[in-house]
Amino acid sequence: MRFYRELIQVEEAQKRILAHMNRQPAEEVALSESFGRRLAEPVTADHPVPHFRRSGMDGYAIIAADSIGATPEKPVELDVIESIPSGTVPVHEVKPGQAARIMTGAFVPDGANAVIMLEMTNGMDGAGRVGERVLIKRQMAAGENVTPVGCEIREGETVLEPGRVIRAGEAAILAAFGYDTIKVYRQPRVAIFATGSELLAVKDMLVPGKIRNSNSYMLAALVKEAGAVPLVMPVLPDDLNMVTKTLDDALRDADMVITTGGVSVGDKDVLVDYFQQWKGTMLFNKVAMRPGSPTTVGICNGKMLFSLSGNPGASYVGFELFVRPYLRGMLGQTEKLPQEWTGILDAGYDKGSAYPRYVRGSMSVVDGRLHVKPAGPDKSSIMVSIKDTDCLIVIPAGGRGVRPGEKVRVIRLNTND
Amino acid sequence: MRFYRELIQVEEAQKRILAHMNRQPAEEVALSESFGRRLAEPVTADHPVPHFRRSGMDGYAIIAADSIGATPEKPVELDVIESIPSGTVPVHEVKPGQAARIMTGAFVPDGANAVIMLEMTNGMDGAGRVGERVLIKRQMAAGENVTPVGCEIREGETVLEPGRVIRAGEAAILAAFGYDTIKVYRQPRVAIFATGSELLAVKDMLVPGKIRNSNSYMLAALVKEAGAVPLVMPVLPDDLNMVTKTLDDALRDADMVITTGGVSVGDKDVLVDYFQQWKGTMLFNKVAMRPGSPTTVGICNGKMLFSLSGNPGASYVGFELFVRPYLRGMLGQTEKLPQEWTGILDAGYDKGSAYPRYVRGSMSVVDGRLHVKPAGPDKSSIMVSIKDTDCLIVIPAGGRGVRPGEKVRVIRLNTND
Numbered sequence: 001m002r003f004y005r006e007l008i009q010v011e012e013a014q015k016r017i018l019a020h021m022n023r024q025p026a027e028e029v030a031l032s033e034s035f036g037r038r039l040a041e042p043v044t045a046d047h048p049v050p051h052f053r054r055s056g057m058d059g060y061a062i063i064a065a066d067s068i069g070a071t072p073e074k075p076v077e078l079d080v081i082e083s084i085p086s087g088t089v090p091v092h093e094v095k096p097g098q099a100a101r102i103m104t105g106a107f108v109p110d111g112a113n114a115v116i117m118l119e120m121t122n123g124m125d126g127a128g129r130v131g132e133r134v135l136i137k138r139q140m141a142a143g144e145n146v147t148p149v150g151c152e153i154r155e156g157e158t159v160l161e162p163g164r165v166i167r168a169g170e171a172a173i174l175a176a177f178g179y180d181t182i183k184v185y186r187q188p189r190v191a192i193f194a195t196g197s198e199l200l201a202v203k204d205m206l207v208p209g210k211i212r213n214s215n216s217y218m219l220a221a222l223v224k225e226a227g228a229v230p231l232v233m234p235v236l237p238d239d240l241n242m243v244t245k246t247l248d249d250a251l252r253d254a255d256m257v258i259t260t261g262g263v264s265v266g267d268k269d270v271l272v273d274y275f276q277q278w279k280g281t282m283l284f285n286k287v288a289m290r291p292g293s294p295t296t297v298g299i300c301n302g303k304m305l306f307s308l309s310g311n312p313g314a315s316y317v318g319f320e321l322f323v324r325p326y327l328r329g330m331l332g333q334t335e336k337l338p339q340e341w342t343g344i345l346d347a348g349y350d351k352g353s354a355y356p357r358y359v360r361g362s363m364s365v366v367d368g369r370l371h372v373k374p375a376g377p378d379k380s381s382i383m384v385s386i387k388d389t390d391c392l393i394v395i396p397a398g399g400r401g402v403r404p405g406e407k408v409r410v411i412r413l414n415t416n417d
Numbered sequence: 418m419r420f421y422r423e424l425i426q427v428e429e430a431q432k433r434i435l436a437h438m439n440r441q442p443a444e445e446v447a448l449s450e451s452f453g454r455r456l457a458e459p460v461t462a463d464h465p466v467p468h469f470r471r472s473g474m475d476g477y478a479i480i481a482a483d484s485i486g487a488t489p490e491k492p493v494e495l496d497v498i499e500s501i502p503s504g505t506v507p508v509h510e511v512k513p514g515q516a517a518r519i520m521t522g523a524f525v526p527d528g529a530n531a532v533i534m535l536e537m538t539n540g541m542d543g544a545g546r547v548g549e550r551v552l553i554k555r556q557m558a559a560g561e562n563v564t565p566v567g568c569e570i571r572e573g574e575t576v577l578e579p580g581r582v583i584r585a586g587e588a589a590i591l592a593a594f595g596y597d598t599i600k601v602y603r604q605p606r607v608a609i610f611a612t613g614s615e616l617l618a619v620k621d622m623l624v625p626g627k628i629r630n631s632n633s634y635m636l637a638a639l640v641k642e643a644g645a646v647p648l649v650m651p652v653l654p655d656d657l658n659m660v661t662k663t664l665d666d667a668l669r670d671a672d673m674v675i676t677t678g679g680v681s682v683g684d685k686d687v688l689v690d691y692f693q694q695w696k697g698t699m700l701f702n703k704v705a706m707r708p709g710s711p712t713t714v715g716i717c718n719g720k721m722l723f724s725l726s727g728n729p730g731a732s733y734v735g736f737e738l739f740v741r742p743y744l745r746g747m748l749g750q751t752e753k754l755p756q757e758w759t760g761i762l763d764a765g766y767d768k769g770s771a772y773p774r775y776v777r778g779s780m781s782v783v784d785g786r787l788h789v790k791p792a793g794p795d796k797s798s799i800m801v802s803i804k805d806t807d808c809l810i811v812i813p814a815g816g817r818g819v820r821p822g823e824k825v826r827v828i829r830l831n832t833n834d
Contacts, residue, residue: 031619032649035638049801052625056798058681087615089626104681105615105727105798107626152799159801167642167831169804172635172729176628176800180620198504198522202448203597208469209506209524211593218589221452225584232449264475264521310522312589341782365758368824370782381473381522382569383593384466384576387586407785414584414832 005286005294010321010356013297016283017322018336021329022302024185024255031174034166037184038227038331043160043177048150053108055084056145060099060121060134061112064142075122075135083130084109099134108146115145163332165227185331188228188255192216193247195236195262195270196310214383215260215315219308222319225414226327228256236262240273247274251303255330258323261310263294271296271307280305288355288397291380292318312383317358320392320413343370343410345393345402352399360385361393363410372410390414422703422711427738427773430714433700434739435753438746439719441602441672448591451583454601455644455748460577460594465567470525472501473562477516477538477551478529481559492539492552500547501526516551525563532562580749582644602748605645605672609633610664612653612679612687613727631800632677632732636725639736642831643744645673653679657690664691668720672747675740678727680711688713688724697722705772705814708797709735729800734775737809737830760787760827762810762819769816777802778810780827789827807831 008016026040055061062078070076078099084090090109094100100109108115122135153159159173166174166184174182199213206212213235220230231254236243250257262271263285275282280300287295292314296307304326308318325336349359362375372393376385394409395402402408425433443457472478479495487493495516501507507526511517517526525532539552570576576590583591583601591599616630623629630652637647648671653660667674679688680702692699697717704712709731713724721743725735742753766776779792789810793802811826812819819825 031634032637032647035641047623050628051623054798056796086613087627105613105628147796147798152794152801160804164804166638167804168635168638168733169800169802169806171638172631172800172803175619175631175634178619178621178623178629196503196522202592202595204595206464206468206595210504211467211522212595214589214592217448217592218585220449221583221585221588224452230449316585342785343782344785365760365787365827368759368761368787370785370787377569379473379564381471381564383586383589384569385586386589387577387581387584389586410782 006284007286007288008284009288013284013287013295013322014325014337017297017304017326018329020283020299020304021326023332024188024330026183027186028181028183031171031180031182034174034182034184035171036227037166037187038333039160039162039164039166039170040183040185040332042158042162043173043179045153045155045157045159046177048155049153049176050147050149050151053149054147055102055104055106055108055115056147057115057117058104059102059115059117059145060136061094061102061108061115062099062136062140063094063096063112064114064140064144066096067114067116067136067138067140070136070139072137075137077133077135080130080132080134099136101130113142113146114140116140117145161334163334188327188330189231190223190228190256190258191231191233191250191254192219192223193233193236193250193257193259195259197238199235201235215310215312218312218383218386219258219260219315219319222324223327226324227331228327236270238270240270243270243274244277247305251280251300251305254303256303257305259305259307260315263296263307263309275307289317289321290353290355290357293355295322297322309380311380312386313360313378313380316360316386316389317392320411321358339412339415341370341410341412342407343372345406345408346371346373346404348402348404349374349393349395350401352401353395354397356397357395358411359393359395360389361391361410362388363391370410372408423701424703424705425701426705430701430704430712430739431742431754434714434721434743435746437700437716437721438743440749441605441747443600444603445598445600448588448597448599451591451599451601452588453644454583454604455750456577456579456581456583456587457600457602457749459575459579460590460596462570462572462574462576463594465572466570466593467564467566467568470566471564472519472521472523472525472532473564474532474534475521476519476532476534476562477553478511478519478525478532479516479553479557480511480513480529481531481557481561483513484531484533484553484555484557487553487556489554492554494550495553497547497549497551516553518547530559530563531557533557534562578751580751605744605747606648607640607645607673607675608648608650608667608671609636609640610650610653610667610674610676612676614655616652618652632727632729635729635800635803636675636677636732636736639741640744643741644748645744653687655687657687660687660691661694664722668697668717668722671720673720674722676722676724677732680713680724680726692724706734706738707770707772707774710772712739714739726797728797729803730777730795730797733777733803733806734809737828738775756829756832758787758827758829759824760789762823762825763788763790763821765819765821766791766810766812767818769818770812771814773814774812775828776810776812777806778808778827779805780808787827789825
């Protein structure tokens with residue numbers, strides 16, 4: 001027997017991979033350079049938001065009790081004691097019978113407990129300028145249009161957890177708390193190798209029997225999208241000594257290595273030979289899944305080696321089920337596995353299989369219901385359907401397949417989180 | 418009257434914006450640098466995929482008719498005439514009574530019209546080596562395990578349209594067709610200005626009455642995610658002459674300008690003054706929407722100026738409804754408006770409004786049904802809920818609001834397409 005393969009389930013394979021997590025070190029980058037990176041520190045509010053009582057309206061800060069019974073026909077008259085533009089601090093306390101002109105976002109003066117919008121007033125003798133009087137035409141409740149201190153964020157609250165991707169909402173919070181630089185996880189450098197003597201480089205002329213290496217670029221795009229740095233390496237030769245030297249070097253120099261092809265039972269499957277004499281620890285080499293059952297993963301000196309099946313479909317599915325969750329973990333994300341939904345399968349999938357099948361699918365929502373269908377022909381040798389894929393449809397093991405209209409597990413892809 | 422505002426609907430506003438599209442010029446980048454960029458040329462298949470009849474199995478290429486009646490008990494014997502590894506071209510035609518050992522992905526020889534998998538054969542006198550014989554234990558149909566030429570992609574077919582984001586599936590196709598460089602749309606340079614005398618720079622110490630400028634960084638993250646280059650500019654002063662000079666310069670130097678704040682009716686709304694004496698063409702300055710009704714958009718010498726409301730919620734919604742669709746168009750995307758789904762509103766939203774309200778929401782799928790709920794407190798002054806937003810929930814205009822369990826329009830965000 002050339003090698004031994006213990007069959008394990010996808011969930012067990014994921015568990016074994018994630019048990020060997022090595023988180024990336026942190027590095028400091030400027031806020032403007034941080035978009036798309038993952039936070040390596042928690043962000044705790046060092047001040048409440050807002051940190052002063054904020055006016056939600058353009059109008060007059062008043063004492064609500066002063067407005068009791070006010071209507072357009074029977075307005076209340078108040079003395080305007082000052083004008084408070086945004087960005088300034090009021091000088092005076094508002095006392096009974098007084099009002100302060102105030103702008104949206106400005107500091108509500110002590111004493112006042114409501115802001116009446118401009119349209120509900122009528123400044124007399126001009127427009128309610130300081131030293132003049134303003135007509136209040138509506139009764140206000142205490143607190144109306146005044147955002148209390150800490151209403152949005154309490155002081156000491158943890159606002160952002162490490163591992164979050166810095167997108168618009170995170171960027172706004174980081175700016176508000178004064179992070180002009182921010183600690184993010186260093187992007188893992190991922191070396192990507194394809195195997196197969198049929199593979200040409202992208203710029204090579206096509207010849208009969210050979211195809212250009214597209215897997216490496218597909219994986220590079222996925223690696224980049226996952227927040228890491230892809231290194232597309234030359235196609236591995238069919239020579240065990242050279243493969244050994246090349247992969248050993250890559251496992252030393254890069255933070256992770258991905259290979260495609262060479263892991264099944266064919267005569268020329270050089271990675272099978274490589275793993276047999278490998279100094280690392282193989283975590284598994286056979287997974288109950290279609291496509292990609294010969295997927296082989298190991299770890300050596302803390303670096304993961306993901307050897308995916310060579311078919312485009314199998315490489316893609318293997319990346320999403322195994323590599324991306326590990327990359328999420330390296331970048332500090334606590335939820336590592338992809339999010340799952342339940343959807344209605346529009347097209348039937350009558351091809352039974354001894355193993356669960358992960359079909360590249362596309363989602364749509366019709367009248368509030370999630371529908372999924374295969375993104376295209378699902379032979380694992382076919383790569384053209386990957387461009388239209390935004391989920392994996394899980395067809396359970398068994399001979400029957402799934403009929404149209406039945407519910408299926410849906411693994412969300414392309415979510416960037 | 419200080420200015421005139423004509424109220425228009427969101428759809429009309431989007432139509433006016435998109436009627437003034439200026440597509441970006443193209444530039445050529447290396448395939449490995451192209452991920453996340455948008456294609457500026459169609460990709461047409463200059464060869465079929467596969468371009469040779471490809472074996473889907475590891476096994477023997479045979480003439481299907483030779484296997485008629487073959488079973489494990491009554492196998493058919495064939496002569497093995499050659500061995501065809503992947504990447505090579507067969508030398509011999511397969512004739513009746515003959516078979517060729519073939520690997521997955523290899524060139525199916527002329528004459529053969531089926532590939533029988535290795536496990537269904539039994540090579541005699543060794544293992545079915547060339548010059549020996551192989552036992553065929555199953556009847557094969559013509560075409561089985563042989564992928565015909567052009568089965569995946571036909572020659573001349575348009576495989577990728579301009580405007581597509583280059584992700585994994587696109588990268589695989591580009592590599593397969595030999596694009597080691599690729600034309601992509603040049604990323605628009607987007608100058609981002611905030612207004613407001615209450616705004617501090619991110620690195621400034623917090624003082625009473627003032628807040629740090631977070632809108633500009635929020636927008637910068639959105640701009641980057643949309644495939645453009647954000648330029649965070651200093652906060653605009655409250656001086657009309659300086660604002661005029663600064664914005665006019667920015668409209669000359671950048672490809673687009675976004676401002677936040679200063680567009681409503683307050684005393685200090687400097688952008689209202691700017692637009693009144695602007696040399697450009699204002700497209701609209703009042704939209705029937707909450708938040709963000711004073712959103713003002715114009716065009717000057719082919720460059721768009723988006724003046725969004727200053728509240729964080731209004732800036733965010735304004736970006737998604739108006740700026741992102743325009744950026745999609747600049748980058749060649751034909752589907753410019755965000756995708757809409759229908760979902761079930763989990764929490765009620767009883768705040769009626771004269772205008773449709775765009776509530777920052779988050780989606781989940783429970784048992785095949787799309788549920789949405791507000792991502793947090795939805796006051797437009799609140800920015801902390803943006804981080805948990807992945808959709809906008811549309812609450813129709815009218816006094817009633819929406820009750821829990823009712824269906825609502827859902828605008829998908831964060832899709833990167």
